[in-house]
Amino acid sequence: MTVSRRFLICSIVSLAMTLTTGAASQAESFSNAVDQVQPKVVKLFGAGGLKNLANYGTGVLVSPDGHIATVWNHLLDSDVVTVVLHDGRRFFGKVVGTDSKVDLAIIKIEAEDLPFFNISDTAEVGPGALILAFSNVFKVATGDEPVSVMQGVVSAKTKLAARRGRYRASYDGDVYLVDAVTNNPGAAGGVLTTADGKLLGMLGRELKGTNNTWLNYAIPFSVLEKSINDIVAGRFSRTDDLLAVADETESSGFQSIDFGFLLVPDVVARTPAYVDSVIEETEAAKLGLQPDDLIVFANGELVHSIQTLQGVFQRLLPGDDLQLIVRRNNELVTFTFEVPRKQ
Template sequence: MKSTLKKLLPFAVVGVISGATAVGTLQYFGHTSNNGDQGYFTSASNVSFAGMNTSAVGDDFVKAAKTTVPAVVTIKNYQNRASSRASEQDLFDFFFGDPFGGRGQQRQKQQMPDNMPSGMGSGVIISPDGYIISNNHVVAGANKLEVVLSNKKSYIATLVGTDPNTDISLLKIEEKGLPYLNFANSDNIEVGQWVLAVGNPLGLNSTVTAGIVSAKGRGIGILGSQGKASNPIESFIQTDAAINPGNSGGALVNSNGDLIGINSAIQSTTGYYQGYGFAVPSNLARKIVEDIKKFGIVQRGFLGVQSLDLSDEQQVASYNFQKKANIKTGSGVYITGFGENSGAEDAGLKIGDVITKIDTMPVTDFADLSIAIGSKRPGDKVTVTYIRNGKENTSTVTLKDQKGGTSTRTKADLSVSEKIGADFEPLSDSFKTNYGLNSGVIAKNVGEGSEMAKIGIVDNYIIIEVNGKPVNSQKDVEKILDKYQGNVQVKFVDEYGRIYTKGFKMP
């Protein structure tokens, strides 16, 4: 019994602190055995600690909770069951792993009724007229999004835009005078400061948990691991405030109730909270939202470099092995090459230079570089500090988009492929002959949440016709849909040879 109390002591401390903001008794998971079995419940209400000023901490939490809870909403994601390939379990596994030990596959086969959501997450109201920020993975694949406020009032939301590269989405409901949160400057947060996570985990609405900032600028490789993000930006705020499935898209706030992050993911071997939660910093989230509202799309500036994270020992060792090089681990980002139309190369940077700072922001690893550049737009100028031959140098780099442009773009400037979210490759004549097709192109790089994805098309599906016209190349698709407005009909073949015709409204 004595050893059990020792194991419970750290958890009981957190329970007492969190209990200062809750009504009633707080119960929580106290222990997980080594064999993975769920542990028992315990109550912190009968434990006291001398010398702990819980009232001062609790007062701060109460103020922040009262500010935050009314501005955090539940988001219900409804999908077309017949065509959707992004089920609740897909979204759950992507960001939380499969806690069911393979039983998740069985759960997928139990098809939910059409009036039940495929998944649920959280969102944060950021303006009194109904703009709501959430995660991209919370809204992915939806044909209807329902927003439920903390007062239980419900709305059907419009999806304004998404960005898989940061896992941010922007929604809008038609209402006025709503409670909302202000963005705080996430650059000012400090490791060790108190934070609250507010969301709707495991169906428990308006849940508040407390913790501290455990780390800043954390890259965990989650956004690019599934191929959903073409240029992922990961510089997460790490916190030990308890976050579980359903918290995604919810608020991470400081003790004043100011929004410092959007909760996105946990790192766990079970799919449930094990002490590591990650949030998109508010400065990056705010930039994404501003882009979507102003331009309809996210504006991304690029240095145009291929790089090696010197702080990553495994990455450096692998590079040295492959290239027979002798690069040392350390701090900074080593330039290994340049892309086409590279602004960095134009500014005089060379292979072998080590980037150590962007403007006034130190660059110790790739996550630092990612957020420093990811918060900029094409045409922005940045001062790059780098080491060459042991000497520090600076150069001014004009950032460009992926096509080499230096000006912002709107949805009207996008190509057809960018608008509908897919590229198309021609089928060979032999393939058409073997499968009895007179036309067809192969869908490639289908974007998560894109118009093509929403009607059930994924990579390697064959598109036969668009608006009743046969297509045999990407140019055919672009010619049919260029400057087209209205409903689009797509005839396609899935991996089982089944033919469907589905439609969407041209964005």
């Protein structure tokens, strides 16, 4: 055998050994990432079941004391949400804060010493980066079963241009677009990580892009970090800010009629905030509010009942904005009113 042939054979063997070692190392990195991330991801069960709305979803632990970040949506319409940890333990969680501008809700359960993500320690990646997506997509897990894991790559980091039905999505900031099919029923609120388990973003709701194709995306935790920290610390609430001002002034006393619509009669303690009628040639009519729309959020606050909504109205100040999110059939639709200046 000539020297050149021997050298070629040795080079091929060396390359094969390098590729095998690299593949084994990557597989081990993935395995370690899965073991590290899955205990920090929880399964959520709440409102839904009507008009094909799934009654399950995903959240991620962001504090050792039971604070869970997820996407705000119809799942949170009920008083409490059932939270199932990775080991099968079940808790009742309550929504303690929301930020509709970034599609965020924080749920709290009474538990301690839980594994959690440090959201101040996040990664930033570009196109081509390997990623893992963790979520309870299609309700695969209901107890101590692990949530599903998908592997893919980042296609782009760009502004979100999407819609829900005929309406634009409320969030239009930065997102990671990925080439894996990550955003399906139950996935919203899941987590996107690097191949070695570093935090990247939160999986969003099911949305279609401007070209009418379903999007697979995640909102970077660098976008969510401030709102999460403020809600967990108890210092984030738009309504709290208004209340602080209202304490120093006379109550505004606004009602739904001031915005051009009437609610159904408030006959029981927790009458849902359904729109009964819309007055012609008012702001509500111009914006497209309709009878039978169910108001589920008002200025980021979950609306449990007409009484809850009236409490939000009482804290409004002239010249401010009132954002209402309504459930219409199987869609969530956003309306922004200008609070009138009373004569």
